[in-house]
Amino acid sequence: MATLNELLENFHDIACSPKKQLNAYLEQGKKVVACVPVYTPEELIHSMGLVPMGAWGADIELKESKRYFPAFICSIMQSILELGIRGEYKGISAIVIPSLCDSLKCLGQNWKYAVKDIPFIPMTYPQNRKPESGKEFTKASYERVIRDLEAATGEKFSEASLAKSNEIYNEHNAAMRKLAEVLEQHPSITAVQRRDIFKSAHFMRKEEHTALVSQLIEALSQVEEKESKIKVITTGILADSDGLLKIFDEHGLQIAADDVAHESRQYRTDVNLELESLEGLADKFSRMDHCSVLYDPEKKRAGYIVDLAKKYKAKGVVVLLTKFCDPEEFDYVMVKKACAEAGIPIIQIEVDRQMVNYEQAGTMMEAFIDML
Template sequence: MAALNDLLKKFYDIAANPDKQLKSYLEDGKKVVACAPIYTPEEIIHSMGLIPMGVWGADVEIKEAKKYFPAFICSIMQSVLELGITGVYEGVSAIVIPSLCDSLKCLGQNWKYAVKDIPFIPMTYPQNRANEVGKKFTKAGYERAIKELEVATGAVFSEEALQKSIEIYNAHNVAMRKVSDLLIHYPQITASQRSDIFKSAYFIEKEEHTKLLDELMNILQETSQVENKKIKVITSGILDDNKNLLKILDDNNIQIVGDDIANESRQYRIDAKPAVSSLDALSEKFSKMDNCSVLYDVDKKRANYIVDLVKHTGAQGVIIFMTKFCDPEEFDYVIVKKALDSAKIPSIMIEVDRQMVNYEQAKTIIQTFKEMIG
């Protein structure tokens, strides 16, 4: 048990202290590239000898970013810009921002004017991504991003290095999926600890995180399983790393047994397969990504995906963390809710943002949900 607690503390320390990780990499003479949500091509950045570091904002008061954004826009984007303006990302060599939603497009354009000392590199993806034209467009976007990364950092791209990085990232994807499935059987791992495992992946190199995941799986497999008396749920949304909200789940004896969260499991569903070139492999990978609110899908298969995830994990219900002013998630919610109701799966929706300070309403909703399905 001591070994498990020590390892969980490592995940927590990494997840809670990205500034410490950044400082450590910079002191070692390494160059760091910030990776904004949601599908930044980290494999490319990693292959160039750079450190990809996720930036999903933080729970901070928005002051300077208000000069660039209206109040009714995703708080993740606002807080990313706020941290950039206030110097939290000082030392970062560049930031790569995909353009998969309107808010991300605004973040990129505002970043150019608000944070002039950190170059903005756009990653433009096609929404019609599965056909040959879409794949060529994606590949062209990768090629342009590579050129801009070389200019911003002085690093050099190579096909061989990218192939190796793809193998590293594929291995990490597999480990993350295995851990997610394994945690179903270990209710002693709290919702907050599960969040640390996923969140920490954004702040250290993937090969190092994979080692921690392997160690975690080994320890868990040697740990006696306990009787599961918790209420099992699936979470869905863009982000659910708020410690106050996660504590409410833990206080109410609720276990997260799987997720459809953008900064958690959505990142690890698809591996890159061998192709003509490594960039072709990455383009093919993106073409196969699906079941996400920011990825175009006329059939909205994500709704049935969540229903199937509930059945696969044995969950008793779904908690949807709705990021305030996130249009893609709000559009999907009606369809997801309809599918859950049709399958007779209980669900609740809790609106969240990076400036959330009052949790009483969320606490009441979760307690009522617990009583409804407990």
């Protein structure tokens, strides 16, 4: 079995080389479909023998995408379009874009005109996802995605294949939840390494990633921890910048758990395998909660973050607020209030795919640590 360092290096290489991963799958004769955040139905894509590959943007200079977006819009969306225009997604068979926020809706429409050689497939989710009518709407939207995927790729859908993919994704969810618990016991794993493990999952077939995660859990079980750090909880859409994450390590902070859309939020809800496969997938979406882009008039996410901090005995909460993300900004008020009432220190750090200098964030973090 690979050593711990070998496994961590493997996760790092995959996380930092999505184009290499894409080309490797294409060379194997596989068809790849890009999946835009936050909750693209990967199980559907996987069940058709296609490779779902996450498209969360990149820390790059924006040029061409500025012709389609105003400056005051999420840089994740802008950088996804920029990569598409530059040809970085060359070889993929289609891109699926959900409609969970206004920026995502704009991305889909702009993609049709800016990247004409890669078919855009919309995934329309209902706002009221929990009633039976909401589940039926979600299922109908999945059926539309299936038809579009069949047209774009030439592959065929079957309920039996989806049932198997639902099992594979449930197994991966379980492995990632277990890993999160294990990592909390290993403060020697840096914030960047933790990111690599979660990020790499977006660029691999889930059964392949589950196998790597299982090896990592076994390797970590052989490690005797001697290091101790200050535990914090991170929350937000994305925590991907090396410059930002290194601040955690430089100041002796450990991410004990996260409520990050790019990370643990992906793995909280399983498909009910007792239901017919497509209904089970729609039911899964209806049960997803505690996320800024999911309709929640009671804002239960705030209480969830407080409970997470208490569970892991975290000293504070770090809100990584994606710049110009309205849903996250609306939620922050509730999260801050809930943390204040619970006596949990909280800090907000603005993040952006365009940021190259995190000196101000480092200064803010120093002050936050003094407060802790």
